[in-house]
Amino acid sequence: METFQFPLYNTYNLIQSDLPADALASSLDLAKRYELLFSRTDPASELFRVNAQAGSTVAVSPQLAELTSSALGYCGESGGLFDITMGAAVRLWDFNTGTVPDPESLASVLRHVDYRAVTCSDATIRLEDPEASIDLGGIAKGYIADGLLDWLERAGGRHSLVNLGGNVAVRGGKDDGSPWKIGLRRPASSLESPSQSSFAVIEVDSGSVVTSGVYERAFERGGRVYHHILDPRDGMPARTDVVSASVVSRRSLDGDGYSTALILMGADRALQFAEAHPRIEAVLVTDEGDVLATSGIGRDYAFRML
Known part of the structure; x- marks a missing residue:
């Protein structure tokens, strides 16, 4: 298996596959093409x-x-x-x-x-509104991860992983026949020392795990912590009892499309919503430290707490 790493999308990205190293490096052209399509801030996009x-x-x-x-x-x-x-x-x-x-x-x-x-x-x-502005930052990485996996498969890759700053998508299992083991990051405020440790591991042959968390980008002002997940109803950081939502799905697009909304819903509604949507499974972490999961976690996807 070869590994290719590159900075883009304001994060660090990793691609792993059974393709030759030069083929993996060629995927950067597609990754940059997506940036020129979906960036809100690049005047060339x-x-x-x-x-x-x-x-x-x-x-x-x-x-x-x-x-x-x-x-x-x-x-x-x-x-x-x-x-x-x-x-x-x-x-x-x-x-x-x-x-x-x-x-x-x-x-x-x-x-x-x-x-x-x-x-x-x-x-x-x-x-329609001349004063409005579209921001696809909450969903683009899911689309890009799916697109990169499709590209790798067309190039002959049979076992591939794409990790776009924590948006993880895999296809074909590992080359030894085992599933990919994906860690769910332990929620830890970015105000503290960054934590890359995992609190659980989920096994996926082909699919995606996308995690959104209120801990990722935050700062403190006047004794209040402000995080980056904004509520469209008031434009302020969401007030919620969910600190982390991980969505497991076949398409990474679904993971990005639903994970942020689950945080905004709050734990009870989010669990009900995810359970009612057959395309996704979810693992939620509450502000009390409880770990909640839909019925397919452990049944359709092997899951282990660390």
């Missing part, structure tokens, strides 16, 4: 152009149209708890410098948060 031309119908690539259409489906299923038009609100926060937006500015941009104002076809996207 297609999505940046869509936001710049809000109020108009914009011709886009099939990939951006497909991802946006899929994302709108998750927005609807979550009742708007996942909303791709949070771009203007996200811009007001800076989790690197610890910037908290003033209430007036936040209230102003929230008037332009409504995923129902986005329409798309196979080749176009229209953002």
Whole structure:
């Protein structure tokens, strides 16, 4: 098995496969292509152009149209708890410098948060509100992980793993015939020393494990901790009893599409929601340290606490 690592998408990424090393390195071209499609902040990206031309119908690539259409489906299923038009609100926060937006500015941009104002076809996207902004950062890595696995398979890879900063997708099991063993990261505040230790391991032959957590990007101001998972209803960090939500699914896109919404739902509703959706299984960690899981964890996927 060969391993290829590269920085992109504001994180560190790893690809492992039974392909030759030069073939793995070639996957970087596709990874960079996705960045030029989906980045909200890169002026050269297609999505940046869509936001710049809000109020108009914009011709886009099939990939951006497909991802946006899929994302709108998750927005609807979550009742708007996942909303791709949070771009203007996200811009007001800076989790690197610890910037908290003033209430007036936040209230102003929230008037332009409504995923129902986005329409798309196979080749176009229209953002009806000229003041709105699409942000696909909450779902793009899932789409990219699926796309990279498809590319590896077409290139002849039979056993592959893609890890995009913790979004893990695998296919074909390991080359020794065993399943991939994926660790679920122990929730630990980024205000403390970063923890890469796992609290559990799940076994997957082909599929994905995506984890969202309120501990990942956070800062403290005035005695209050602010984390990066924003609630579309008020633009503030979600107040929830779920500190970590891991979604296990066949497609990594589903993991990204649902994991953030599960945190916003709170533990009881999130567990019921995940149980009712046959495409996913979920493992939740509450602020009391309880670990909750849907019925397929341990039944369909081997699961072990550490």
